[in-house]
Amino acid sequence: MSTEQRAEQDTVSFQVQDNIAWVSFNRPEKRNCMNPKLNRRMMQVLDELEFRDDVGVLVLRGEGVAWSAGMDLKEYFRETEAQGLRGIRKAQSEAYGWWRRLRWYQKTTIAMVNGWCFGGGYGPLFACDLAYCADEAQFGLSEINWGILPGGGATKVATMLMPMRQAMYHALLGETLDGQAAARAGMVNESVPLAQLEAHVTEVAKKLLQKNWVTLKAAKDAVRRSMEMTYDNAEDYLVRAQEAANSLDKTEGRKEGIRQFIDEKSYKPGLGAYAKDKS
Numbered sequence: 046m047s048t049e050q051r052a053e054q055d056t057v058s059f060q061v062q063d064n065i066a067w068v069s070f071n072r073p074e075k076r077n078c079m080n081p082k083l084n085r086r087m088m089q090v091l092d093e094l095e096f097r098d099d100v101g102v103l104v105l106r107g108e109g110v111a112w113s114a115g116m117d118l119k120e121y122f123r124e125t126e127a128q129g130l131r132g133i134r135k136a137q138s139e140a141y142g143w144w145r146r147l148r149w150y151q152k153t154t155i156a157m158v159n160g161w162c163f164g165g166g167y168g169p170l171f172a173c174d175l176a177y178c179a180d181e182a183q184f185g186l187s188e189i190n191w192g193i194l195p196g197g198g199a200t201k202v203a204t205m206l207m208p209m210r211q212a213m214y215h216a217l218l219g220e221t222l223d224g225q226a227a228a229r230a231g232m233v234n235e236s237v238p239l240a241q242l243e244a245h246v247t248e249v250a251k252k253l254l255q256k257n258w259v260t261l262k263a264a265k266d267a268v269r270r271s272m273e274m275t276y277d278n279a280e281d282y283l284v285r286a287q288e289a290a291n292s293l294d295k296t297e298g299r300k301e302g303i304r305q306f307i308d309e310k311s312y313k314p315g316l317g318a319y320a321k322d323k324s
Contacts, residue, residue, distance in 0.1 A: 051071075051072065051074075051082075052082075053082040053083075053085060053086050054086065055071060056070075056071055056072055056080070056082045056083035056086045056087075057069065057070065057071055057083060057086040057087050057089075057090050058071045058108070059090055059094070061094075061097070061099060061100055063251075064099060064100060064101040064102065064254050065100075065101070065102050065103075065104060065247070065250050065254070066094045066097075066100045066102070066103045066104065066152070067104050067106065068090055068094070068103060068104065068105050068106070069105075069106050069107060069108050070083065070105075070106070070107045070108060070111075070112070070113050071108045072108075073107075073108040073109025073110070073111070074109075075114070075117060076109070076110065076111035076113070076114035076160075076161055077107045077108065077109065077111045077112065077113040077114060077161075078113065078114050078115060078116060078117040078118075079113060079115070079116050079117060079140060079165055079166075080116075080117040080120040081120060081125070081135075081139055082120075084139040084140045084142075084143060085139055087143045088139070088142060088143040088146065091143060091146055091147065091150065094152070095150060095151045095152065096151060100152055101152060101153070101253065101254045101258050102152060102153050102154070102155065102250040102253050102254060103150065103152045103153070103154045103155070104154075104155045104157050104246055104250060105147075105154065105155070105156050105157065105169060105173055106157040106158075106159060107158075107159055107160060109160070110159075110160045110161070111159075111160040111161035111162075112156070112157075112158040112159055112160055112161060112162045112166060112170075112178075112182065113161070113162060113163070113165070113166035113169070114161045114162075114163045114164075114166065115163040115164030115165040115166050115187075116140070116164060116165035116197065137197075140165070140168070140197065141168070141197070141198070143169075144168040144169055144171075144172045144198070145172070147169060147172035147173065148171075148172040148269065149266065149269075150172075151262060152258075152262075153174050153175075153253050153258075153261045153262075153265060154172070154173040154174045154175070155173055155174065155175045155176070155177065155246055155249065155250060156169065156170050156173035156175070156176040156177070156178075156233070157177055157178075157242060157243070157246045158170070158176065158177070158178035158179065158182045158184075158224075158233065159178075159179050159182065159239060159242060160179070160181070160182055160183070161182070161183050161185075162178070162182060162183070162184045162185075163183075163184070163185045163186070163187055164185070164186060164187060164188055164195060164197070164199055165197050165199065167186070167195075167198065167199040167202040167203065168197060168198050168199065168202065170202065170232070170233075171198070171202040171205065171206065174265045175234050175249065176232070176233040176234055177233055177234055177235050177236070177237065177242065177245060177246050177249070178224040178227060178228070178232075178233045178235075178236050178237075178242070179224050179236065179237065179238065179239035179242045180223065180224040180225055180236050180237065180238050180239065181223070181224060181238075181239045182223065182224040182227065182236070182239075183221045183222070183223060184221060184222040184223075184224075184226075184227045184232055185215075185219065185220065185221040185222065186199055186200075186203065186215055186216050186219060187219050187221075188219070189216065189217060189218070189219040190219040194216075195216050200212075200216055203215055203216060206230070206231045206232050207230050207231055207232065208230075208231075211230055215230075223236075224236035224237075255317070255318045255321070256318050257294065257296070257318070257321065259290055259293050259294040259296075260290055260294070260299075262290075263286050263287070263289070263290040266286065267282070267283055267286055270282060270286075271283070296321070301319060301321075301323065305319045305320065305323065306319070
């Protein structure tokens with residue numbers, strides 16, 4: 046199917062199974078490059094899944110041989126630039142909008158990078174809370190090779206996830222990293238053989254589902270916010286964040302976890318989560 050034939054509704058697919066939402070970039074014929082249709086559809090999918098009671102973890106993956114090869118050079122750049130500044134800003138807003146939304150998403154998110162991850166793909170990669178990739182995956186900032194700088198947040202992602210010298214080399218040389226090299230550089234949590242990737246991500250997702258979902262949201266926000274704060278500001282923020290989480294958690298998980306640990310002696314916090322089904 047050509048990109049012109051693929052309807053906007055079909056640029057992203059998803060299914061929910063066992064409290065995991067499997068969301069897929071679905072332009073395999075274009076190595077899942079992000080075009081305006083896909084960006085608009087992704088925002089709709091995030092809207093649909095964010096507050097569903099049967100979704101605790103969202104996994105973002107790619108159909109075919111790629112995760113996402115970045116922004117669609119024809120549709121995202123050439124065709125929007127032909128519309129002038131108004132078209133450019135609209136396309137940027139649609140793309141950056143869902144990446145920003147994903148960074149602060151209500152559910153815990155995992156990037157499952159099965160193949161190519163280039164340029165603009167670094168935006169959603171960084172937006173996901175955790176990231177796992179295949180050894181066979183390829184990561185790259187190829188922009189330097191066709192005459193632009195790695196924009197759209199890609200350079201920022203590289204500097205956030207990699208040491209400065211590695212980020213500089215990555216941006217200036219335009220060379221690719223395989224999955225194992227990406228893991229060593231800090232781009233992802235771990236790299237495993239492609240044949241094991243989905244099972245490994247499923248295992249991680251199931252561990253997350255055992256935790257208190259309200260606390261997971263508070264904890265992931267705490268990590269992102271604290272990165273940009275002074276120690277004193279972060280200390281104050283975390284006190285307030287815990288208070289807010291306590292009020293939002295209708296299961297009173299904090300009290301229940303302490304009760305099971307102190308009174309029942311039924312679990313050890315350092316070795317696993319308390320039993321949510323007793324709440």
